[in-house]
Amino acid sequence: MLVTESIDDLREQVKEWKRQKLKVGFVPTMGALHEGHLSLIELAHKRADRVVVSIFVNPEQFSPDEDYDSYPRKREADLEACKENRVDAVFIPSVAEIYPDEDFLEIRVKGLGDHMCGASRPGFFEGVLLVVNKLFNIVNPDIAVFGQKDIQQYRIVSRMAEEFNHDVKILKGEIIRANDGLALSSRNSYLSDEERLLAPSLYRSLKYLEKQIRGGVSEPGLLIEHQKSELEAKGFEIDYLDLFSFKDLKPVKKLEGGREYILAGAVYLGETRLIDNILIDN
Numbered sequence: 001m002l003v004t005e006s007i008d009d010l011r012e013q014v015k016e017w018k019r020q021k022l023k024v025g026f027v028p029t030m031g032a033l034h035e036g037h038l039s040l041i042e043l044a045h046k047r048a049d050r051v052v053v054s055i056f057v058n059p060e061q062f063s064p065d066e067d068y069d070s071y072p073r074k075r076e077a078d079l080e081a082c083k084e085n086r087v088d089a090v091f092i093p094s095v096a097e098i099y100p101d102e103d104f105l106e107i108r109v110k111g112l113g114d115h116m117c118g119a120s121r122p123g124f125f126e127g128v129l130l131v132v133n134k135l136f137n138i139v140n141p142d143i144a145v146f147g148q149k150d151i152q153q154y155r156i157v158s159r160m161a162e163e164f165n166h167d168v169k170i171l172k173g174e175i176i177r178a179n180d181g182l183a184l185s186s187r188n189s190y191l192s193d194e195e196r197l198l199a200p201s202l203y204r205s206l207k208y209l210e211k212q213i214r215g216g217v218s219e220p221g222l223l224i225e226h227q228k229s230e231l232e233a234k235g236f237e238i239d240y241l242d243l244f245s246f247k248d249l250k251p252v253k254k255l256e257g258g259r260e261y262i263l264a265g266a267v268y269l270g271e272t273r274l275i276d277n278i279l280i281d282n
């Protein structure tokens, strides 16, 4: 397994694979790898001949009041996990390798960033797109895998690849959960024992709403408000909990047949931000 901090070395390796007509799959991560990341690596193995994983905690996607400094960094364990999962190359650059000098350009997200996480984390998706755009140009993959867990990220990155004509196919990996339903996340390590017990309530609320919608409820507004109150009563602070259109990521009041929707929530439990979602095709 190649482990490199260097853009040039990574490029050389990928070029060599391409000379051999091998298909390159890419899984970008911020490290502290868990079963969710590993499932994306598995999917990449199924769809490509060689798999590159990047590990980079991207400062551009954290606002000053967020957890950039305390974000878990587990270099050795991550490299071990990559080796065990037959990763072919790990790109683990320094901040200076990715952002060597002053930047004069930025990528702006229009409509797709107006709601959900985009509304409460200004600059977040601009930071994500900046780094993903760079990583696509560095790695030059044939496919790249993103998790449904970050559904807005998946949608926005997919649009970037389309609108900017990146020659990469974007795949979506399913959400991997703990036994009690909590979506795995590197940030779950912030939860106290007590918070960890409460944390699956977000998924339970989404599941309840999904069941009601699948049972025929087409205007779930009141049910959603009720779930928010229940979560608040348990000690969650709600950022958002709502039904959104899959296509444009705007909130939806009434479901219509033949469309795709996202039931999504973001909540705080103490200092920890949890997100989760369920896809619904009606």
Ligand code: AMP
Pocket (backbone or CB within 6 Å): 028, 029, 030, 031, 035, 036, 037, 039, 040, 145, 146, 147, 148, 149, 150, 173, 174, 175, 176, 177, 183, 184, 185, 186
């Ligand atoms: P991160 O390291 O949090 O930036 O995540 C890297 C990739 O892993 C992203 O595409 C995430 O959507 C994905 N991911 C995070 N958590 C999960 C999970 N529980 N199941 C599947 N994929 C996940």
